[in-house]
Amino acid sequence: MATRRTLADDLVGEILLRIPPEDSACLARASLVCKTWRRILLSDPAFRSRYRELHGPPPLLGYIHVLKGDEPYFSRFVSTSALRPAGRDFPGWLVLDCRHGRALFATSSPDAEGAMDLVVWNPITNEERRLPKPPRTLLPAGARHDCNAAVLCAAEGCDHIDCHGGPFRVVFVVTSTSYMETVTSARVYLSESGAWSETTSVHHHLEPEERYICVDMMPSVLVGDALFFSCGRKHILEYQLSAQQLSVIATLARFHGSCIVIMKAEDALLKLVDIDRSSIYLWSREVDAHGIPRWVQSRTIELQTLLPDDVLPVKSRRIYVSGFVEGTDVIFVHSSGYVYMVQLKSRQVTKMAIKWGRLYPFTGFGIPGIKAASICEGPRDGASSA
Numbered sequence: 001m002a003t004r005r006t007l008a009d010d011l012v013g014e015i016l017l018r019i020p021p022e023d024s025a026c027l028a029r030a031s032l033v034c035k036t037w038r039r040i041l042l043s044d045p046a047f048r049s050r051y052r053e054l055h056g057p058p059p060l061l062g063y064i065h066v067l068k069g070d071e072p073y074f075s076r077f078v079s080t081s082a083l084r085p086a087g088r089d090f091p092g093w094l095v096l097d098c099r100h101g102r103a104l105f106a107t108s109s110p111d112a113e114g115a116m117d118l119v120v121w122n123p124i125t126n127e128e129r130r131l132p133k134p135p136r137t138l139l140p141a142g143a144r145h146d147c148n149a150a151v152l153c154a155a156e157g158c159d160h161i162d163c164h165g166g167p168f169r170v171v172f173v174v175t176s177t178s179y180m181e182t183v184t185s186a187r188v189y190l191s192e193s194g195a196w197s198e199t200t201s202v203h204h205h206l207e208p209e210e211r212y213i214c215v216d217m218m219p220s221v222l223v224g225d226a227l228f229f230s231c232g233r234k235h236i237l238e239y240q241l242s243a244q245q246l247s248v249i250a251t252l253a254r255f256h257g258s259c260i261v262i263m264k265a266e267d268a269l270l271k272l273v274d275i276d277r278s279s280i281y282l283w284s285r286e287v288d289a290h291g292i293p294r295w296v297q298s299r300t301i302e303l304q305t306l307l308p309d310d311v312l313p314v315k316s317r318r319i320y321v322s323g324f325v326e327g328t329d330v331i332f333v334h335s336s337g338y339v340y341m342v343q344l345k346s347r348q349v350t351k352m353a354i355k356w357g358r359l360y361p362f363t364g365f366g367i368p369g370i371k372a373a374s375i376c377e378g379p380r381d382g383a384s385s386a
Contacts, residue, residue: 098360100153146214323359
């Protein structure tokens with residue numbers, strides 16, 4: 001009997017592996033069939049690893065985007081999964097990042113006018129955690145400063161299939177420019193200790209034609225053990241997580257458009273997306289025979305063959321990259337008041353149900369969790385787990 005039961009479990013696992021990750025409602029129903037099916041879906045690490053290997057990168061389950069409104073900041077979560085309700089509005093909250101089952105926001109502090117807090121929110125359980133303020137030493141007085149932040153899973157050995165309930169960290173970076181010099185600093189918040197790390201800083205002198213170097217408010221990119229932030233057209237900020245080392249990379253390339261977007265290439269390297277009018281230029285980072293890295297234009301995609309005529313650029317109209325799905329070839333472009341999802345390989349274009357703003361995708365395999373709760377419930381005071 002024991003042999004037959006083991007064989008049945010193996011066959012059930014093979015069947016469940018074939019359920020498309022986009023069909024999260026089907027996964028939810030399968031978990032209710034019996035205890036064995038539920039155990040395989042929720043607790044079997046071998047099944048979860050095989051599921052990811054078979055289906056590749058997690059599908060898009062929703063997205064968070066910035067809205068125009070009366071508030072200084074306004075973000076909205078929209079679900080694209082049948083397992084989850086429509087979404088949730090965040091008046092007064094500015095989305096900064098979304099990764100590994102969590103979203104990161106900046107919001108006005110309730111006890112200090114003009115100050116900003118960082119909040120981590122879990123779209124699956126609706127739990128949120130307000131972080132202690134980053135130390136003021138990162139924001140020196142009398143300097144121009146720009147900041148950004150990223151959230152990521154901190155569980156050792158996690159495969160990031162369902163890591164929304166474990167420990168996490170937030171990397172906060174700021175560039176401060178004064179008197180022809182820029183200081184870039186970073187601190188890391190660890191959820192397990194509830195505290196910020198010591199400051200890591202790097203100084204770099206500005207060239208005569210540069211007024212300042214500032215970190216952009218665009219999504220960061222996680223490649224291996226490093227986080228990358230874009231800083232205009234000429235620089236990229238790199239933070240090594242294990243070594244807690246900060247550095248500024250000069251791009252040294254003549255890009256076509258006014259800004260660039262960093263993405264992760266399939267070979268775990270960096271690539272850049274550069275848009276000028278109706279053309280997308282893809283750049284790859286290569287190392288020459290002398291060991292010197294350089295950016296090489298690898299591909300050009302003409303948007304005029306993909307987008308409707310009424311959204312193509314004219315003198316008063318431009319196309320911008322408003323987001324991307326990390327680890328894939330999917331980008332989001334904005335033009336004429338609409339956002340389009342563009343798959344760079346297949347050149348498939350999908351019109352999104354939003355008209356403006358940066359877009360932060362929420363991805364996952366949608367394997368239902370025991371503690372899943374409605375994302376449409378309002379925030380709960382005192383919630384501390386994310």
